[in-house]
Amino acid sequence: MNPTTPTTPVLPDPADERLRRWRLVLGGDDADGTGRALTGTDAAVDKALTALYGRTPDDHERDRDRSAAGRGRTAGLGASAPSVARWLGDIRAYFPASVVQVMQRDAIDRLGLATLLLEPEMLAAVEPDVHLVGTLLSLREAMPDTTRETARAVVRKVVDDLEKRLSARTRAALTGALDRSARTARPRHRDIDWDRTIRANLKNHLPEHRTVVPERLVGHARAARGVRKEVVLCVDQSGSMAASVVHASVFAAVLASMRTIATRLVVFDTSVVDLTDRLDDPVDVLFGTRLGGGTDINRALAHCQARVTRPADTVVVLISDLYEGGIRDEMLGRVAAMKASGTQFVALLALSDEGTPAYDRDHAAALAALGVPAFACTPDLFPEIMAAALEKRPLPIPAA
Structure with a gap:
């Protein structure tokens, strides 16, 4: 055999690669200034991006008006499930899952595609994540029976992924805290x-x-048999708290599985729903919530306060953006009374990966004056927050 001559790999021109990236970012209209043409996969990626980001929300609103009047659309995803399903398949082929989730969220917000999620074939095409679960829960009342089981399967996948990520760390942190507390x-x-x-x-x-x-x-001391601590999660289910509701439901189920912790989950808007009897399945918990509506924190805390039987061994966690629609002074009075009785009280503005949301700063300052700082918490930090509360030591509050 004749020896083969090794070939030198052809490396892409750095300048051309930069121009290509700028072309994909800028969108290729007359003003982008790149003059760069796209072919093959790059052209397909550009088409998927243009369908979502190439036009403003007002443009899409005008398109919907034209479509309703029978004049058709000039661009975008099209107001039909098949075209959106094809687009979802494209972005899953071209982008990593984390980017796909962001693009799905933007499509729902910018293009008003939430109602298409009521169709089973659409749900089968999406990339499940916490925000999608929140959207599905908000559509629960309008969801037809043919879609409900598909929706539960989507929610189940997200919940299972969260439990795998969070349960071992939570059990380890809280078991250690319970051992050290005695x-x-x-x-x-x-x-x-x-x-x-x-x-x-x-x-x-x-x-x-x-x-x-x-x-x-x-x-x-070695952990004693039987329940040693009680945890009450009091969760605001107004629309802005969707991701927090999902994470709180998963944590509640994990805590309920620990025999030495008695766990109660209460969700509220202007009414209060105790979901403690569903904690063996966080999916049932989530479908028992009702995202949206007003907020009555005082009423929810009254429900929780009445069920605290061992204040010195109880941690109450309020998860809310603190926009109170109930009686403010009574709400603060209940917090003060619970703290005076020996109950550990924690106020979280959010339990999500998104950072600090909009919140009522006056109520946050009033809680801080009572010795209850209000702050946002990521799911990864929550076990350490709970461990500190169970041990009655200072909370590891994240830097602002």
């Missing part, structure tokens, strides 16, 4: 809390021997 002066060697033991015996420091004589041992 101290003993006669610990076994493996249960000694060396940090607390050293601090408790600093008066017995012998500098010449560079040691501390442990006159008193401090250790972690």
